[in-house]
Each structure stands twice: as C-alpha cells, then as structure tokens.
Amino acid sequence: MKSWLEISSKSDFSIHNLPFGIFRHKKSIPHAGVAIGDYVIDLSVLFDQGSLKKEGIKKNVFEADALNDFISLGKDTGRKVRNRLIDLFGSDNSELRDNIDLKEKTLHKLKDVTMLLPVKPGNYTDFYSSLEHATNVGSMFRDPENPLLPNWKWLPVGYHGRASSIVVSGTPIQRPKGQIKLSENEPPVYAPTMALDFELEMAFITTNGKPLGQTILIEEAEEYIWGMVLFNDWSARDIQKWEYQPLGPFLGKSFASSVSPWVVFMDALEPFRVDGPGQNPPPLPYLRSAGMNNYDINLEVYLQPKGGKAVKICDTNFKYMYWNICQQLAHQSSNGCNIMAGDIYASGTISGPTSDSYGSMLELTWNGTMPFILPDGLERKFIDDGDTVIIKGYAGKNGIKISFGEVETTVLPAIL
Amino acid sequence: MKSWLEISSKSDFSIHNLPFGIFRHKKSIPHAGVAIGDYVIDLSVLFDQGSLKKEGIKKNVFEADALNDFISLGKDTGRKVRNRLIDLFGSDNSELRDNIDLKEKTLHKLKDVTMLLPVKPGNYTDFYSSLEHATNVGSMFRDPENPLLPNWKWLPVGYHGRASSIVVSGTPIQRPKGQIKLSENEPPVYAPTMALDFELEMAFITTNGKPLGQTILIEEAEEYIWGMVLFNDWSARDIQKWEYQPLGPFLGKSFASSVSPWVVFMDALEPFRVDGPGQNPPPLPYLRSAGMNNYDINLEVYLQPKGGKAVKICDTNFKYMYWNICQQLAHQSSNGCNIMAGDIYASGTISGPTSDSYGSMLELTWNGTMPFILPDGLERKFIDDGDTVIIKGYAGKNGIKISFGEVETTVLPAIL
Numbered sequence: 118m119k120s121w122l123e124i125s126s127k128s129d130f131s132i133h134n135l136p137f138g139i140f141r142h143k144k145s146i147p148h149a150g151v152a153i154g155d156y157v158i159d160l161s162v163l164f165d166q167g168s169l170k171k172e173g174i175k176k177n178v179f180e181a182d183a184l185n186d187f188i189s190l191g192k193d194t195g196r197k198v199r200n201r202l203i204d205l206f207g208s209d210n211s212e213l214r215d216n217i218d219l220k221e222k223t224l225h226k227l228k229d230v231t232m233l234l235p236v237k238p239g240n241y242t243d244f245y246s247s248l249e250h251a252t253n254v255g256s257m258f259r260d261p262e263n264p265l266l267p268n269w270k271w272l273p274v275g276y277h278g279r280a281s282s283i284v285v286s287g288t289p290i291q292r293p294k295g296q297i298k299l300s301e302n303e304p305p306v307y308a309p310t311m312a313l314d315f316e317l318e319m320a321f322i323t324t325n326g327k328p329l330g331q332t333i334l335i336e337e338a339e340e341y342i343w344g345m346v347l348f349n350d351w352s353a354r355d356i357q358k359w360e361y362q363p364l365g366p367f368l369g370k371s372f373a374s375s376v377s378p379w380v381v382f383m384d385a386l387e388p389f390r391v392d393g394p395g396q397n398p399p400p401l402p403y404l405r406s407a408g409m410n411n412y413d414i415n416l417e418v419y420l421q422p423k424g425g426k427a428v429k430i431c432d433t434n435f436k437y438m439y440w441n442i443c444q445q446l447a448h449q450s451s452n453g454c455n456i457m458a459g460d461i462y463a464s465g466t467i468s469g470p471t472s473d474s475y476g477s478m479l480e481l482t483w484n485g486t487m488p489f490i491l492p493d494g495l496e497r498k499f500i501d502d503g504d505t506v507i508i509k510g511y512a513g514k515n516g517i518k519i520s521f522g523e524v525e526t527t528v529l530p531a532i533l
Numbered sequence: 534m535k536s537w538l539e540i541s542s543k544s545d546f547s548i549h550n551l552p553f554g555i556f557r558h559k560k561s562i563p564h565a566g567v568a569i570g571d572y573v574i575d576l577s578v579l580f581d582q583g584s585l586k587k588e589g590i591k592k593n594v595f596e597a598d599a600l601n602d603f604i605s606l607g608k609d610t611g612r613k614v615r616n617r618l619i620d621l622f623g624s625d626n627s628e629l630r631d632n633i634d635l636k637e638k639t640l641h642k643l644k645d646v647t648m649l650l651p652v653k654p655g656n657y658t659d660f661y662s663s664l665e666h667a668t669n670v671g672s673m674f675r676d677p678e679n680p681l682l683p684n685w686k687w688l689p690v691g692y693h694g695r696a697s698s699i700v701v702s703g704t705p706i707q708r709p710k711g712q713i714k715l716s717e718n719e720p721p722v723y724a725p726t727m728a729l730d731f732e733l734e735m736a737f738i739t740t741n742g743k744p745l746g747q748t749i750l751i752e753e754a755e756e757y758i759w760g761m762v763l764f765n766d767w768s769a770r771d772i773q774k775w776e777y778q779p780l781g782p783f784l785g786k787s788f789a790s791s792v793s794p795w796v797v798f799m800d801a802l803e804p805f806r807v808d809g810p811g812q813n814p815p816p817l818p819y820l821r822s823a824g825m826n827n828y829d830i831n832l833e834v835y836l837q838p839k840g841g842k843a844v845k846i847c848d849t850n851f852k853y854m855y856w857n858i859c860q861q862l863a864h865q866s867s868n869g870c871n872i873m874a875g876d877i878y879a880s881g882t883i884s885g886p887t888s889d890s891y892g893s894m895l896e897l898t899w900n901g902t903m904p905f906i907l908p909d910g911l912e913r914k915f916i917d918d919g920d921t922v923i924i925k926g927y928a929g930k931n932g933i934k935i936s937f938g939e940v941e942t943t944v945l946p947a948i949l
Binding site (some may be wrong): 245266298329331332364368372451452453460529532 | 655656661682683684687688690691692693694695696697698700706707709710711712714720721722723745746747748769772775776777778779780781782783784785787788789814817818819864865867868869870871872873876945948
C-alpha cells in the first residue's frame with residue numbers, strides 16, 4: 118500500500134497505521150484526526166466537506182474533544198472510516214490529491230497541532246497480567262519459592278483505577294505526597310513519595326458493550342475492543358505499600374496515569390498476531406480463547422535526567438502477556454458489568470523473562486537494592502524530580518511498521 | 534419555615550429539605566428538579582420562565598439527564614438556587630402561588646415522574662470507614678483478638694469502584710456470576726454467586742476540585758462536598774473472597790451499586806451535625822478536622838421476599854462513622870488526585886455497636902452461620918432471588934425532618 122502523500126519510511130504513521138486521536142490546531146477547537154506521515158487528517162473537515170458520506174455517520178462526531186462519540190458508533194464504523202482513508206490517500210486516488218483547497222483544509226502538519234487526551238474514560242481498569250511481573254513482585258515481597266497467589270493463574274487479577282487523573286503524553290506530573298510508614302515502630306508520616314515508579318503498560322479501549330447484567334463471551338470480545346495505546350501507570354511504591362491492605366492500590370496510583378495520544382485501531386495490528394504463552398492450568402471455559410490473541414509489539418522505556426540524554430532502560434514485548442486482551446475483557450464482563458465506549462483497560466506492567474526486560478524501576482533495581490548508574494554517572498533507584506520517562510512501542514514485519522508513538526512524562530517536584 | 538404549598542407533616546420533602554434530582558415527566562426529556570411535598574419543581578421550566586434570574590446561571594443546565602453541569606457551577610450556586618426556592622415557596626411569597634399557568638408548568642406530581650440516576654459519576658470511590666464494620670469483618674476472616682490491620686486507624690482505607698454500573702433506586706439487578714472457590718482442594722467454578730449481600734452506605738457527591746497535582750486541605754473539604762445520597766454497595770462475598778488478593782475488590786462489587794434518586798444539599802443537614810467518635814491515635818495533621826463533622830442520620834434496611842412483607846433487618850445511624858466525610862475527601866485528594874463534579878464517594882458499610890445495627894447480611898448472619906428467620910418462616914443467610922432490599926434514611930429534630938427517601942432494589946435470577 119502506497120500513498121500519494123510523501124511519507125518517510127521512518128515515519129511512525131504509514132498508510133498501514135492510521136491511528137485516531139484528538140488534536141487542537143493552533144487556537145481552534147479540538148477535532149478528531151488521524152495521523153499520516155508528518156500530518157494529521159482533520160476528520161471534522163472531511164465530514165463537513167462530504168468526503169465521509171458513505172460511512173453511515175449521521176452527525177459530526179469529529180468536532181469533539183474526545184473520541185468517545187465516534188467510538189460509540191461501533192467498531193464497524195471505525196473500520197469504514199479507516200478503510201475510506203486508506204482509499205482516499207492511496208496512490209491511485211486523485212479525489213483529495215488534486216483538490217488543493219480541500220487538501221489544505223484537511224491536512225495539518227503534526228508540528229502545528231497539540232495532541233489532547235484521546236478519550237474521556239468512564240471507567241479505567243488496570244490488570245496484572247504479566248507472569249514475569251507478578252512473579253518478580255511476589256518474589257520480592259512474599260515468597261520467592263511461591264511467588265504467585267493461588268488465584269493468579271485462574272483469573273486475570275485486576276482492580277478499578279482512577280479515571281479522572283489519566284493525562285496525555287507531554288503533560289508533566291507532580292511528585293505525589295502521601296502516608297508513608299518509614300519504620301515498623303514509628304507512626305507513619307505524610308510526605309512526598311521516596312519511591313516514585315513508572316509501569317510500562319499497554320491498554321485497550323472499548324466500544325459500547327451490552328446492557329448491565331449481560332456478559333460478553335470470550336468469542337465476542339474482539340467485537341468490543343476498538344484500539345490500543347501505550348500506558349504508564351505511575352506508582353508511588355511507599356504510599357502503596359502502607360495503604361493497600363485489604364482493599365488494594367488507591368492513592369499510590371491515582372495521582373496520575375499517562376497515555377499516548379494516538380489510538381491504533383485493532384485492524385492495523387492484524388499482521389502482528391502471535392500465540393501467547395501456554396496456560397496451565399487450562400482456564401475455565403468462560404476464559405478459554407481460540408486463535409492467536411497476543412501481539413508482537415516491541416516496547417521500550419527511556420529515562421532522561423534533567424539536562425541529560427535519554428537512556429534506554431527497558432526492552433520488552435507485549436507478546437509475553439500471560440492473559441490476553443480477550444480474556445481480560447471476558448473476565449471484566451463475566452459478572453454482568455457494563456462496558457462503555459472510551460473505557461480504558463490497561464494490561465498491568467509488562468515484564469519479559471530477562472532482567473533488562475522488566476517494566477518498572479521496582480523490578481529493574483530490585484526494589485532499590487541494585488540501583489543503576491546512568492552514563493553520566495547519576496544513580497537511580499526510582500524516578501527523581503526532573504526526570505522524563507518515555508515509553509515507545511511499535512510492531513514491525515515485512516516492511517510494515519505500526520507505531521504507537523510514545524508517552525512521555527516529566528516529573529516535577531511535589532508542591533509543598 | 535412554612536410553604537403555601539400543602540405539605541403533609543409526614544412528607545419526606547418539607548421546605549427544609551429541597552433535594553435535587555433528575556426526573557422524566559411522562560414521555561418528555563429529562564430535567565433537573567427539586568422535591569417538595571408530593572411534587573417535583575421543574576428547574577428547567579423555572580429557568581426558562583425567568584424565575585432563576587439572579588442566581589448567576591448563564592445557560593439552562595437543568596435541561597439535562599444528570600446534575601453534573603449544575604453541580605459544576607459550584608456549591609455557592611447550588612445554595613443560591615435552593616435559597617431562591619425556599620423564598621419562592623415560602624408562605625409569604627405570592628409570585629408563583631398566584632401564577633396559575635406557571636405553577637402548573639413548574640410542578641409535576643411525584644407519582645407522574647420517573648426518577649433517573651442523579652449524576653453521571655466520573656469517579657466512584659468506596660471507603661471502609663466504620664470501625665464496627667471493619668472490626669466485624671476482621672474478626673470473622675482474620676483475628677478476633679486483633680481485627681484491624683495496622684493502617685486502619687491511620688487513614689480512611691478506600692478503593693476505586695466501578696462508575697458505570699451504578700444504577701438508581703427501582704432498577705432491578707441480576708444476580709452476578711463469577712469465579713468461586715468452593716473448597717480448598719478443588720479448582721474454582723464459574724457460577725452465580727451464592728453469597729449476594731447488600732451494604733448499607735451513604736455517599737457524598739462533590740463539585741469540581743482543584744487541578745491535578747493540588748490537594749484539598751481538610752479545612753477546605755466542605756467547600757467541595759455538595760450533597761449526599763443513600764447507597765447500596767452490592768457485594769458477592771464468594772466472588773470477592775477468591776479474587777481480592779492482592780489488588781482488592783473487583784468483580785465481587787462491580788456488577789451493580791444502587792443509589793437513591795434525591796441528592797440532599799449539605800445545607801439541609803446543618804441542624805444534624807454531631808461530634809464523631811474519638812480518634813486514637815490522633816490523625817496526622819492533614820487529616821485533623823475541627824468542629825462537628827459527623828451527622829445524626831437514622832438508617833434502616835428492610836428485606837422484602839417476593840410476595841411477602843418488608844421486614845426491618847437493620848437499624849443504625851450515620852453518626853457512628855469513625856472517619857468523617859471531610860477526612861475522606863482530604864485523604865482522597867492528599868496525593869494531588871483531582872476531584873470532579875458528580876463524583877460519588879461512598880462511606881463503606883455503616884454498622885453500629887449492636888448486632889441489630891450491622892449494615893450487611895455478612896455481619897447480621899455472621900457469614901451465614903446465624904441465619905435469620907423472617908416472620909413468614911423463610912430463612913435467610915444472604916439475599917435470595919426475588920428479594921427486594923430497601924434502605925431508608927432520615928434526620929429529624931425539633932419538628933424538622935430531612936429525608937433521603939429510599940433506595941430500593943429487587944434481585945433477579947442470574948442470566949444463564
């Protein structure tokens with residue numbers, strides 16, 4: 118597939134990708150757009166000019182500050198719009214190519230737009246689905262001989278997170294304060310976290326599910342999974358450690374989570390399907406998925422100290438996940454819980470089998486006991502003020518590259 | 534305070550109360566309204582007719598299917614609207630009383646309207662703030678000699694719940710299915726819960742807080758607490774028991790929570806402030822609240838088997854809460870987490886000191902070991918299919934009654 122638009126072979130956004138997002142062009146109101154090469158396609162303009170006539174969309178859902186209304190039209194409508202763009206920008210199509218006026222209105226340079234949060238999530242769930250991550254955490258804090266709790270291999274453990282504190286890539290976050298228990302025999306203190314961590318995750322975004330009380334069967338799950346993003350589940354390990362029993366993580370997580378701006382539509386990921394790891398014990402029937410439901414997506418984390426260079430500190434892959442996204446959604450819905458358009462379902466930290474493939478500082482420095490030294494001599498156990506954490510992700514095969522771009526966040530000092 | 538409108542002394546909705554809600558009159562679109570006597574005041578009509586001119590509201594936020602936009606105008610605007618209604622319906626005011634046409638358009642009989650969910654919550658948190666409840670649960674499942682975990686008296690333990698599955702009173706719910714571990718040595722099964730429970734709670738609803746990263750100090754907390762409702766945090770004990778470690782309750786809760794339709798504005802509760810229980814150890818400074826921040830609100834639970842009579846099974850009071858609502862909000866915000874208009878913050882099960890004041894079947898039947906016998910001979914350990922659970926709440930003093938109405942939910946069989 119080629120486009121008449123000049124797209125560098127190094128671009129994150131070839132015509133095979135076409136991810137959706139929300140942008141603001143200079144001072145205009147937010148619109149939905151699609152990334153291609155160095156440009157954003159303005160879907161609101163295309164719709165108003167009649168170029169999306171056959172996609173069955175009744176009103177302009179693209180003049181919006183979130184993709185929710187567009188996503189709520191369903192996955193098939195998303196597919197039609199994406200396929201129409203593949204057609205419109207294909208080398209054979211002169212419709213837009215030769216319409217200089219419309220082309221100018223429709224295409225904005227990426228460098229001239231600000232990317233906003235792609236969805237307003239009504240619900241946000243965070244799973245815990247990497248066997249390597251759960252094993253590392255269990256080994257550190259419980260029993261290295263028996264690191265997994267009895268339920269872990271029977272169900273994709275997860276918890277509800279905070280929807281309102283999810284921010285888009287490029288938004289700096291403040292170091293959170295919270296209750297910390299410094300030593301066994303002293304009372305806790307209220308202080309800025311001393312153990313700020315990232316968690317390398319991916320997340321899927323859903324379209325509307327069934328009414329409350331009805332379940333989504335695992336064989337139906339894909340119909341409701343619309344697209345994917347990169348996700349950084351910021352964590353304050355010391356706050357979390359003191360608060361989390363018996364009701365789970367709360368303020369150790371809810372101060373912020375960061376998401377990449379471009380939602381990669383699931384169709385773009387089709388060439389990258391792979392088998393997941395074997396599951397033993399075999400899951401209960403309601404969690405038994407057929408076919409290849411893991412994805413070969415390379416993931417990297419970079420740490421950039423203030424004024425310094427970005428250094429790669431983690432290299433892993435989404436394919437390692439023990440529980441796949443269909444299993445996660447089927448489990449989430451197995452009690453009749455309703456799924457909404459724009460919901461975010463994050464994977465949990467994605468760690469691989471080797472020590473350079475761990476998706477958090479907690480694991481990379483083994484809870485601070487093995488700090489690493491950055492090339493300029495700085496030592497890190499956790500994330501310092503002024504540090505920028507960058508997560509990148511892409512799938513590549515046979516000359517096709519599907520990039521998720523990045524989620525990049527700078528940590529500011531706590532407000533005292 | 535008297536009204537020219539005839540209001541029975543037994544009414545839930547005297548002129549002292551004036552709670553806000555969302556209603557649908559016959560087949561018209563949803564509007565915001567206020568309950569008074571046997572009527573709903575249609576705020577959208579009042580606004581369009583110019584009777585809310587001086588309250589500083591620029592557009593009709595009352596023609597809406599949720600109170601969120603109105604609440605987001607702030608607590609002071611809510612107060613102005615409520616005070617204007619106190620004036621407009623006061624016995625001395627002829628403005629509406631003598632305008633037969635406007636009166637007819639503005640007042641709908643309660644029996645002619647359907648009440649909808651009052652807010653669309655962007656976030657829902659459930660706390661665990663009753664000492665008696667936490668002690669009962671800790672005694673049952675951990676150690677009766679030492680029932681509280683070390684953090685319990687230092688911070689109001691809480692977790693994020695599912696916002697999308699909150700339904701309004703009158704909405705039946707399906708018995709949820711889920712993974713249940715029936716015995717230690719057998720694999721889990723996927724089946725309808727055998728331990729469906731209610732949790733008697735109250736919840737506060739917030740207006741917009743500060744930007745992400747900034748905290749709401751405890752002395753500021755009341756400015757952000759807009760009103761209160763009754764709340765039933767439905768729980769499937771067997772699903773919860775198997776799933777909840779280490780990340781807390783998830784599908785054992787997220788199948789449904791039920792809320793009362795009328796949001797009582799905080800001003801109406803002023804006469805019912807009381808001191809809370811002593812707190813020892815004294816809370817850290819960020820959680821130290823001054824003044825009386827508990828409320829004397831009578832709470833009752835009724836159980837009505839299909840075709841049978843409603844029987845009172847619990848009699849307790851909101852005043853027993855160990856952690857008060859200001860402490861809960863200050864804690865929630867203590868890490869910089871942003872608070873949104875329409876968020877729901879539930880108290881956790883409200884249990885009193887005596888065995889007839891426990892706010893859940895888990896405690897009333899001591900995890901099913903002491904089932905109770907209803908007057909018609911039926912036995913209950915947990916909630917059966919066809920049962921209706923009704924929570925009522927009211928404050929009363931010196932002839933003033935502020936009622937929360939009720940939250941009533943019928944349990945339907947699981948969909949198989």
